Amino acid sequence: MDAAAVPLLRLEAVSKRYGGVRALEKANLVVEAGQVHAILGENGAGKSTLIKIVAGVVEPDEGSMHLEGREARFARPADASAAGIACIFQELSLIPDLSVSDNIAIANPPQRFGVIDRRRQRQIAEEALARAGANDIHPLELVKDLPLSRRQIVEIAKSLARNPRILILDEATSALTAADVAKVFTVLKRLRSEGLALLYISHRMQEIAEIADQCTVFRNGRNVATYRAGSKSDQEVVEMMIGREYRHAFPPKLAAGNADKPPVIEVRNLSWLRRLRNISLSARAGEVVGLGGLDGQGQRELLLALFGVLSGVTGETLIDGKRVAIKSPRMAKSRRIGMALIPEDRKTEGLMLPMSVRDNLSFAGIDRLSRAGVIDRSAERAAVDDMIRLLAIRTDGTEIPVGSLSGGNQQKVVIAKWLALSPRILLLNDPTRGIDVGTKQELYQLLRKLADSGAAIIFYSTDYDELVGCCDKVLVLYDGAVKRVLTGEEITERALIASALNIETQQREAGLSPAIPT
Amino acid sequence: MKEWRYKLAECRGALIALAVFLLLFAIYGSNHPAGFTLNVVTTAANKGVLLALVAMAQTLVVITAGIDLSVGMIFVLTNCVASAIVVGSPWMTIFGVIGVLATGLLCGAINGAIVIFGRLQPIVATIATGAVYFGIALWLRPQPAGSDIFNSDLADAFTGKLAGVVPSSLVALLGVVLLIWIPFRRSAVGRDAYAVGSAELAAYMSGVSVRRAKFVAYTLAGLLSAIGGLFLAFITYSGEASAASGGNYTLFSIAAVVLGGVSLFGGVGSAIGAIFGALIFRTVGDLLFVFNLDPLYQPLFQGVVLFLAVCLGSVRLFQVRNRLDLFG
Numbered sequence: 012m013d014a015a016a017v018p019l020l021r022l023e024a025v026s027k028r029y030g031g032v033r034a035l036e037k038a039n040l041v042v043e044a045g046q047v048h049a050i051l052g053e054n055g056a057g058k059s060t061l062i063k064i065v066a067g068v069v070e071p072d073e074g075s076m077h078l079e080g081r082e083a084r085f086a087r088p089a090d091a092s093a094a095g096i097a098c099i100f101q102e103l104s105l106i107p108d109l110s111v112s113d114n115i116a117i118a119n120p121p122q123r124f125g126v127i128d129r130r131r132q133r134q135i136a137e138e139a140l141a142r143a144g145a146n147d148i149h150p151l152e153l154v155k156d157l158p159l160s161r162r163q164i165v166e167i168a169k170s171l172a173r174n175p176r177i178l179i180l181d182e183a184t185s186a187l188t189a190a191d192v193a194k195v196f197t198v199l200k201r202l203r204s205e206g207l208a209l210l211y212i213s214h215r216m217q218e219i220a221e222i223a224d225q226c227t228v229f230r231n232g233r234n235v236a237t238y239r240a241g242s243k244s245d246q247e248v249v250e251m252m253i254g255r256e257y258r259h260a261f262p263p264k265l266a267a268g269n270a271d272k273p274p275v276i277e278v279r280n281l282s283w284l285r286r287l288r289n290i291s292l293s294a295r296a297g298e299v300v301g302l303g304g305l306d307g308q309g310q311r312e313l314l315l316a317l318f319g320v321l322s323g324v325t326g327e328t329l330i331d332g333k334r335v336a337i338k339s340p341r342m343a344k345s346r347r348i349g350m351a352l353i354p355e356d357r358k359t360e361g362l363m364l365p366m367s368v369r370d371n372l373s374f375a376g377i378d379r380l381s382r383a384g385v386i387d388r389s390a391e392r393a394a395v396d397d398m399i400r401l402l403a404i405r406t407d408g409t410e411i412p413v414g415s416l417s418g419g420n421q422q423k424v425v426i427a428k429w430l431a432l433s434p435r436i437l438l439l440n441d442p443t444r445g446i447d448v449g450t451k452q453e454l455y456q457l458l459r460k461l462a463d464s465g466a467a468i469i470f471y472s473t474d475y476d477e478l479v480g481c482c483d484k485v486l487v488l489y490d491g492a493v494k495r496v497l498t499g500e501e502i503t504e505r506a507l508i509a510s511a512l513n514i515e516t517q518q519r520e521a522g523l524s525p526a527i528p529t
Numbered sequence: 530m531k532e533w534r535y536k537l538a539e540c541r542g543a544l545i546a547l548a549v550f551l552l553l554f555a556i557y558g559s560n561h562p563a564g565f566t567l568n569v570v571t572t573a574a575n576k577g578v579l580l581a582l583v584a585m586a587q588t589l590v591v592i593t594a595g596i597d598l599s600v601g602m603i604f605v606l607t608n609c610v611a612s613a614i615v616v617g618s619p620w621m622t623i624f625g626v627i628g629v630l631a632t633g634l635l636c637g638a639i640n641g642a643i644v645i646f647g648r649l650q651p652i653v654a655t656i657a658t659g660a661v662y663f664g665i666a667l668w669l670r671p672q673p674a675g676s677d678i679f680n681s682d683l684a685d686a687f688t689g690k691l692a693g694v695v696p697s698s699l700v701a702l703l704g705v706v707l708l709i710w711i712p713f714r715r716s717a718v719g720r721d722a723y724a725v726g727s728a729e730l731a732a733y734m735s736g737v738s739v740r741r742a743k744f745v746a747y748t749l750a751g752l753l754s755a756i757g758g759l760f761l762a763f764i765t766y767s768g769e770a771s772a773a774s775g776g777n778y779t780l781f782s783i784a785a786v787v788l789g790g791v792s793l794f795g796g797v798g799s800a801i802g803a804i805f806g807a808l809i810f811r812t813v814g815d816l817l818f819v820f821n822l823d824p825l826y827q828p829l830f831q832g833v834v835l836f837l838a839v840c841l842g843s844v845r846l847f848q849v850r851n852r853l854d855l856f857g
Contacts, residue, residue, distance in 0.1 A: 089736045104734040108727035108796035110535070113720060118736040126715035151535035169735075312851075321851050 017080040019044040019208045020065070020177055025074030026232075027060050034060040036232040037074065042177065042225075047199065047209045049219045049240065052229035053252050053508055054306050054473040058212055061229070062181055065210070066098040067091030092118065097175035099166050099183045107155035112136030114154055115169045135172055143168035144194045160187045167195065171202075178202065179210040184218060185307075185490075196222055214305045216245060216514050228252055245514045253504050260452065261480030262459040264299075272296055273332060275467040276350075276436050278317065281326035286312050288492040290326075294436070294467035299458060301482030301502075302471040304511045309491035310471040311355060314438045317469070318352040319343045330436075344432060351429035353422075355440040361425035364414035368406050369395050371413045371424055376431035398427040403453065419450030426457070437461060439470045443477060455481055475507045489513045542790015543802035549788075550805045553812040560819045567690065573815065574696035575688050575764055580807040581702060582757035583778045584785035585710060586750040588803040591786050593746045594726040594795025595644065595651035599659030600754045601779030603636045605770060606666040607758025612675050612768025615683070615759070622680045629759050630752060636662055637751015641744040659775070666770035675767030684763035698760070702804070705756060710800045713749060722746045726795025784835040785810050787842045794842075810834065 020042040027035040035057045042048045052058050063069045065076070067085030076083050078094055085091040091098070105114050112133050113120075121131040136150040145164045154162060163183060170178060180199075184192050199209060199222060213219055219226065223240040228251045236251050243251075274293035281290045287309050294300045302310045316324045319337040327334055330348050337343045343350040354360035362371055372395045373380055380391045395409055402423045406416055413424055422442060429437070439458075443451045458481060462468050472478050478485050485502050487495040487510040495510040537544075554573075558565035583600050590597040610632050615625035636658070643654040691697040713719040721742035724732040733739050757778075762768060783793075789806025791798025813834055817827055 088734065092736060104731045106724040106727045106731055106735070106796070109720070109724060113724075114735075117720070117724060117732075120717050120720065122717060126712060127717055127720060129715075149531060149535065151532070153538075315851065 018042060019079060021077040021080075022061075022065070023075050023077070025061075025064060025071045025076065027064065027069065027071050033232055035064070035071070038229070038232065038234050040227060040234060041237075042208045042210060044176070044208050045203055045206050046224040047203055047211050047222050049211045049213070049223035049226045050229060051219070051226060051248065051252065053475060053511070056229040056252070057232040058229055059181070060232075062098065062179055062210070062212065065091065065177075066096060066179060089118075092173060095174070095176035096179065097170035097173050097177070098179040099163075099170055099181065105154045105162055105166060105169070108153065110151050110153055111140070111148055111157075111165050111168075112150035114165060115139050115150075115172045117169070118173065136168075139168040139172040140165075142171050142198065144198045160191045163187055164191065164195065167198070175207065177208045177210065179212075181212045182214070182307075184213060184215065192218065214512055216248075216512050245509075249505060249509050249512070249514070252508055262456050264459075264481075264483055274329075275331060276317075276469075277329040277332075279327045279329070281313070281316060281324060281328070283312060283316050283321050283324045286491050287316060287324075288490075290486075290488075290491075290493055292469075292486055292493070294469055296435070296465045296467055297462050298484065299462050299468045299470055299482050301478040301485035302469065302488060303475065303478050303485045303497075303507050304488040304494070306473050308488040308511075310488050311440055312491075313488070314352060314440050314469070314471060317343075317438060318350060344429075344434070349432070349435035350438065351432060351434035351436070352438040353426055353429060353440060353442050355444070361428075362413050362421060365412050367410045368399075368404075368413050368416070368424060369409040372398055372409075372428050372431065374428060376428070379432070394431060398431060401430070402427045402457065417447075419446045422446055422454070423450070426454070430461070435466055437466050437468045439468065439472075441471055441473055443472065443474065451477075475504050478502065478507060479504055487511055540799065540801070542797075543799055543805060546789045546802050546805035546809060550809045550812065553809060553816065557812050557816055557819055560816075562819070567694070567696075571688075571690055571696040571698075573811070575698045575760075577808045577811045578698040578702050579757055579761055579764070580778065580781055580785060580811055581804040582705065582753055582760065583782045584789070584803040584807040585705070585800040586753035586757070587779075587782035587786050588789075588791050588798065588800040589713070589722070589746045589750045589753070590651065591791050591793060592726045592795060592798065593722050593743050594729070595743070595746070596783070596793070597640060597655045597747065597750050598652060598779050599636070599640060599655040599662055600750060600782055601775035601777065602659035602662040602666070603633055603751055603754035604758045604761070604778050605775040606636065606662045606669075607633050607755040608761040608765075609666045609670040609758075609768035609770055611759045611762035612679065612766070613669060615680055615762060616676045616678045617680065622683055625680075626759065630755050633751040633753075633755020633758070634748055635751070637748040637754070638744070640751065641747030644747060645740045645743055659779070663770065663772060663775055666768075666775075670768045670770045673767055673769035673771075675765075679762075679766050681766055684766060687760065687763045701760075705753070706801065706804070709749065709753065713745075714799065718742055718745050723796050726797075728796070780835065781807070781810055781831070784831070784838050787838040788834075792842060793839070 018041045022038060022040040024037040024039065025035055026033070026037055038057060038061060040061065050058050050061065060069065064071050067088045067090050070086065083094060085094070106117065115136040116132045121128045121135065133150050140146060140148055140150065143164055145168060148157070148161060148165065154165060157165065167183065184195060187195065203209060211219070211223060220241065225237060226240050227237045228235050228248065230252055272295045274295050277293040279291050282288055290313060292300065302313065304310060312321065315321050317328070319339045319342055328337060335348065337348060342348065373391050376394065377386065380387055380394060399406065404423045404427065405420050413421060416424065426442070443454060458468060458470070470482060479502050482502060483498070485497045485507065486493045487497065487507065489511070494513055497506055558569065561569050563569055583604050586600045587597055607629050611629045614628050615622055640655050640658050643649055643658065644651050647654065687697055687701055689697055691700050718741060721732065721737045722745065724737050725739050725742045729739060785807035786798065786803045787793060787806065788809050789798065789802030789804065791803055814827060814831055817830060
């Protein structure tokens with residue numbers, strides 16, 4: 012490294028593993044002052060981990076980080092903050108019941124005689140809001156009374172109040188309206204001219220094209236390319252993001268035979284608050300329907316809406332062609348509807364960790380294993396043994412707490428528990444996250460077996476490889492709406508990534524068709 | 530123009546509680562057999578201040594989204610301690626008062642430490658410590674008793690009338706507000722307590738010292754309960770380890786904070802509101818007395834008021850759109 016041009020931030024061969032999963036593998040990154048540096052990559056490419064390391068949320072296993080040429084190590088977010096790194100995370104870090112000015116000055120309030128100097132704090136808040144281009148937000152307003160897009164701007168103002176040298180924006184614009192994005196960009200451009208370095212993570216390619224100076228593409232935890240913004244076409248960018256190293260063996264897909272069967276479940280124009288917009292989908296018996304797109308585009312909410320967890324959902328749901336209103340998970344799992352949801356967070360929503368394997372397995376089907384409210388022990392034992400065999404759950408008997416099993420086996424218990432109901436409609440929310448490769452294979456086989464025996468499966472996965480390998484049809488969600496439906500041969504990793512990023516890779520010329528259908 | 534609206538919104542809960550209290554107290558005073566006299570007000574004030582102090586203690590903890598079920602027991606324990614050591618010469622008395630307050634601080638600090646480092650739920654931790662505090666109180670005062678050399682001059686000064694016109698207990702309460710509540714409310718650690726109660730994770734991510742905020746809240750709650758216990762000794766000249774009294778004060782303190790506009794979910798409300806909540810609760814009980822209702826109904830009536838108050842506090846749960854949030 013040339014002494015004359017020491018970059019503001021340099022990461023060298025940084026690695027991070029979570030359990031057996033490697034999130035970052037010898038990643039390098041160089042960020043210059045006065046530039047906007049965009050980070051691109053698909054789900055699980057290592058973007059989030061990279062940011063967390065820079066922001067001091069996690070410590071790397073290997074490698075080093077240099078700030079202006081000096082090695083830096085952050086044990087806590089506060090250390091990174093003190094070094095001039097401010098981070099705006101996707102999840103808001105604002106306190107809803109406090110005022111805007113309280114929030115802006117929360118980490119380091121101005122004090123006088125041991126109490127907060129409110130006048131000075133207000134001044135700081137007003138300056139920060141002005142810097143963030145939001146003079147219209149009153150500093151005394153409570154954050155909970157602000158709409159989401161305004162809160163995001165307060166979040167930006169809050170990080171500016173710390174006078175950072177490096178500002179990290181992780182999907183910071185995803186909740187903003189176009190007008191607000193334009194305002195934020197004006198601010199970001201000014202900050203850049205003031206000499207700040209900005210690390211910008213977004214899935215909106217148009218935004219990256221507008222604001223970024225440098226781009227780095229991540230794939231499988233490695234930085235695969237760094238280029239000047241604008242020097243590559245969208246097509247080339249997608250090419251760089253593709254390419255997983257692990258290929259799984261997937262069971263053969265649905266024979267085209269039952270394409271004429273009526274759908275078991277059909278949803279028309281489903282909407283919820285502003286998070287789900289006019290979603291229509293259908294699934295036949297034997298069909299595996301995938302939900303794709305970048306993480307957090309409404310896939311999880313869609314599954315919850317189908318399962319009756321959300322209130323205020325509009326649109327219609329048809330089961331076997333008949334309109335039903337599913338009002339609760341209890342109703343969803345009733346015999347008439349026969350729906351089951353394998354939740355994303357098995358530790359809180361799927362399992363009762365301290366209870367035994369047997370209790371967990373028989374819980375969802377307890378009504379069917381009891382007579383007049385009393386559990387039939389022998390029927391329960393037989394059912395539990397069946398499931399353990401069917402899913403090859405590796406456990407030391409049925410009485411040990413489920414929390415002592417491995418992650419993969421815990422997930423099998425979650426799935427087995429719902430299979431006890433022999434559901435006709437199976438919803439899965441990213442079921443293979445954090446699971447070893449072997450168990451994944453078993454799950455793929457199991458999914459197909461269930462489909463072949465007549466279940467309709469709706470399957471959300473953050474792993475594109477999985478969607479390609481398992482699904483007969485994939486709906487790609489973007490911002491709470493279905494942006495594209497891919498069927499059969501159309502389901503490729505390239506098509507999935509392109510539609511997830513909401514860009515057209517077909518030979519359509521820009522201008523002939525709008526990139527975002529409205 | 531908009532400025533005053535935000536400031537008003539900040540103390541809306543306390544203002545509503547004040548209005549309700551004034552209304553109830555006017556009804557009470559005008560129906561009192563002895564008439565609306567200064568003596569009636571002073572007696573009501575002395576009783577009200579006891580609960581107000583314990584309710585202030587409860588407020589501090591509730592703001593952090595916790596709950597302190599030991600406030601009533603700390604109140605009883607410090608009452609017994611005060612009856613034994615606030616005695617003799619002025620100097621001895623001063624040390625006695627310091628001893629009582631230190632006892633409360635210690636009890637509160639123990640609660641805080643258990644909640645922070647033991648990571649126990651506040652409800653379990655404080656119910657257990659409360660049992661211990663009561664046990665110590667009973668050991669100190671197996672029978673209700675006072676000391677022959679209890680400093681009754683000091684006691685009378687706090688329970689009488691200042692300059693013959695103002696109940697001195699109210700002045701003392703004002704002093705507590707100015708010396709403890711206002712500095713806490715305005716300090717960084719106080720604001721951190723609100724932040725922790727409102728959104729603990731967001732507070733942590735913002736670099737707030739969650740532990741310090743909770744510790745200070747529990748410790749000051751102990752101190753405020755102790756001031757209440759001291760005051761009880763001033764009124765009765767004695768100490769009594771009464772389990773019923775400890776339990777009641779804990780329960781009533783919860784009713785008082787809710788009536789005073791403090792959210793049991795944390796992050797919202799003020800001790801000023803809780804003071805008026807306590808006064809409302811006391812006045813409601815006294816109304817039964819002036820309308821000649823059987824005192825046997827009083828616990829039932831207070832129970833219903835507490836129940837309604839708690840229901841009022843959970844209204845916002847009906848607005849939840851994602852039912853999973855109900856379990857968060």
